[in-house]
Structures are given as C-alpha cells and as structure tokens.
Amino acid sequence: MALSPKEVHELKSFATEIRLNTLETLNHLGFGHYGGSLSVVEILAVLYGKVMDMTPELFKEKDRDYFVLSKGHAGPALYSTLYLKGFFDKDFLHSLNTNGTRLPSHPDRNLTPGVDMTTGSLGQGISVATGIAYGQIINDSPHFTYTIVGDGELNEGQCWEAIQFAAHHKLRNLIVFVDDNKKQLDGTTEEVCNPGDFVEKFKAFGFEALRVNGSDIKEIYDTIIELQSSTSNQPKCIVLDTVKGQGVPELETMTANHHLRPSDEQRAMLEKAVFNLRKQLEDMV
Template identity: 55%
Template sequence: MEKNTLNQLEILAAKIRYDVLDMLQHRGYGHLGGSLSLVELMSVLYGKQMQYDATNPKWEQRDRVVLSKGHAGPVWYSALAESGFFDKEWLYTLNDGGTKLPSHPDRTKTPGVDMTTGSLGQGTSTAAGIATALKKSHIDRYVYLIVGDGELNEGQCWEAFQYIANYKLNNCIVIIDDNKRQLDGYTKDIMNPFDISKKMEAFGFFTQKVKGNDIEAIDDAINQAKEVKDKAVCIVLDTIKGQGVPYFENMFSNHSVKFNTDEINDAANEAKQALLEFISKEEC
C-alpha cells in the first residue's frame, strides 16, 4: 500500500473512532466495545476497497455491507457519515424517537444500509441471499458480511456458512470479528468457539487470520480473498473489544457502556482529544 493511501486510511479510522465515542457519549450509553473493534475494517472498506456512490446509495453496481452483528451500528453510521452518505449531525440523533439512525441498522431508514440487522445470525442468511442474487444477475460486485464471534453461538450462522461454501459464493467475503467477548463475558467461558479459522476451513472456506487493528493487513487480506475463484472466502479479524482506547479495552463490561461516571467520561474525552490532535497533525 502506498504511504499516502495508508495515511488517509489512518486518518479516516481516527475520525470514525472519534465519531463513535462522541455519539455514544452524547447519547449517554451504547454498544461501544464491538463498534470500536471494527473501526480499522470500516476505514479500509469505505476508504479503499468498496465501490459505492454516496449520492446514490441504491446504485446497482455498488458493493454491499451486511453488518450481521447489528449492535455495532454506531461504527457503521460513523463510516457512512464520514463517507458522505448523510450529514454528521445525524450521529447525535442515535436512538432518538423518529431517528434515521436506530440502535440497530434499518435499511428503510438509513442511506447506505442495505440490510436490516439486529437479531443475531440472520444477517448471515440474508448476505448469502444477496450474494446469490448478484451471481444470478451477473453483477460482479461483493457482499461484505460482518459477523461477531459471540454471534457464532447461533446455529443459523453455520447453516449460512455451509450454503455459502457449497455454492462457492466467493463474492460474499465473510469477515468475523474475533474480539473474544460477548454480552455476558469472554466467549471461551460462555460457549468456547475453539479455533474459528480451523472451523471455517473445515466448512470449505479459504480462510485468513489477520490483526484487526492493522490497516495494511486487512487490505491485503481482502485483496487476496478477491483473487480466490473456486471457493468461499473468510477473514478472521483478531481484535480487541474497545479497540484503540486502552481504558475501554480494559473495561470488562464494555459490550454496552453507560457514560455515567466522571472516570468514564474523562477517559472518553482524553481519547477524543488525542484523536483530534492526530487528525489535525496528519491533515496539515
């Protein structure tokens, strides 16, 4: 990756991370941990890999995103706002009555959202259906299916993966956010996923595992996935819940955070200030 491109993606990631912190702090609560673990991925998707037209969200030749872990909607909204799909002021209406940015994504409300998600597992099946439709329509575009590691408790995920692998839907790039935590605690303590990469390989996927905070590694993995022609593809992101903000990385109950103490708000404010300073320095 060229140095200038990497720099632009790092800036975009900083802006997305800032937006997530700012909108949730403004709201007073929200799904912080699993949103922050996807920041670098969203930067690579919307800053480099995806084909889209923010002025025409329904453009037929666009790539699609299905955020099956719909509770991470804040990071998607932030990426969409930074990419020009809607005004950034919308971010401060998250979960308000009548908002266009509900807690979980809704394709009838938000420009750039192609599939309503929130009931875990269902996004995997709908992404498989979209990928099938694109193949049958001879539209050579990609579906980026983003799945949580805790979500893999749902049997529907594995039914969908079996379908995707059987029909070699290489236009559906399955991306698993392996941040090792879910609502109730650590995934290994609740329902041990064992080695997710080996599971996906056993299901018939060409599988790569990369650090989820490494922009270049994510980009390389997507490029390599696009070269695979004869089987399904999967990228496992080795992430940290609350990624990029040490205070929230170390918070045990960081799935959904309430900004109800001085300590939590101070940590968010310090992180936002550091991000603003980074953005200002890099954009000069």
C-alpha cells in the same frame, strides 16, 4: 495492487475519524455499544475507504458491492462511516437512538441512508448477505458481498446454516469478516461458549479462511485483495484479531465494555479519549 504509503496514511486517518465520531456520538447519547463498535473501525475504513469506496451516488446503483453489518450492535461505527462518506450530516449522526430518530441503535435499511440490510437479531445478517451473494452469482455480477459477524454472534446456529449454504453454492463473491474481539455480552467467548479456531472451523465448512491483525490497515487490505484474486470458487473468511474497545486504551482494558452507561468517572475518561483522538488526527494531517 498494493497500497502506497500515502494510501495507508489516508486510510489510517479515515479510521481515526471513524473512531472519533463513533466515540463522540456515543458520548452525546450517554450510553451504548462502545466495545464492539470500536473493534470494527479498521475494517470499515478499509472497505469504505478503498475496497468499495461507497458514495451516496454509487449506493443508488443496483449492480455494485453490498455490505451487511450482521453484528448490528456495532451500528454506531457504521453510522460514523456513512456520515464521513456524505450520506447525512452531523445532526443526523447525533440523533442516534433518540425519539423519532432515523438512526436506531441497530441498522435499519428503511430508515438510514446507506444501509443495505436491517440487522440486530444476531445471525440474520449473515443469512441475508449470503442471499445477496447468491443473487449476484445468478446475475453473473462481478461484484462482492461483504459482511461482518461477531465472534459471540457465531454462537447462533443460523450463522452456520448460512455458512454451509454459501460453501455448497460456491459463493466465491462472499467475504465474511469475523470480529474476533474475544468478548460478548456475558463474558469472554471462551467462557460463554468456546468457539475454537475460527479459521479451521470455516475451512472445515468449505471456506478459504485467513487470520489477520484487525488493527493493521495494510494487512487487512492485502488479505482482501488476495482472496478476491483467488481462482477458487470457495466463499472467503477473514478472521480479524481485534480487541473490544480497540483504539481507546482505557476501554480496551475494561472488563465489561460491551455496553456502557458510563459513570461520571468513566464519562470523564471517555471525553479525554475524544480529546486524544482529535489530537491524534491533527498530528496526522
């Protein structure tokens, strides 16, 4: 079913809230993975706001949708999403990566409420997500497993072993999102290890694959529903055409924005970005 204009507006507002809280949390800590956290905000808003609509009560159930953030360094965006869904309070959120925290820089299922899988060593998350989806098929579950991988993460051979396994076992309930923000730790993905066309590559491995505008709420949602409704037994891939630092123009244009320890000038810029997002959110009410 297509989203109504009201639902699109609500999801855009939710995405703005996630982005605002992600930026506030990282600013409070004073450093972190700004770029890759902000580029997954819209997909998290769609998944947690409409597709899964996950709550703390639903999370306790065994037979449900599962989500794995394979690119674990985007944890701050996931944490902001979980905070907004009621999994913990703001003090918990702002304990990110501090001594004794239950909110480490990368997700840990044994520490953080709402996290399905510990991730951070790139390549392992998609492997576990594939295993979860396989278990759902064995148990004849109607639910889906969703996972977000980074474009740089796909340099890891382990990812492609999992992708091949998923295609071989016809895991029609697995939807892989590629955050194609075109940068990784040491430069652009094209410079470091040119990945080629992700859509064609996933198709060659036996997936149904499509590319969407990773900042367009409606297009993301419509594509998820289209692939969920597919009669094919193939696993699915949605390549998100995103920008590192998405939604914060000053970060989008920054050359090295994977991980920041902001200078005084950059800190002032990031505080202004928080102010602008708060104003944007107020205008959306």
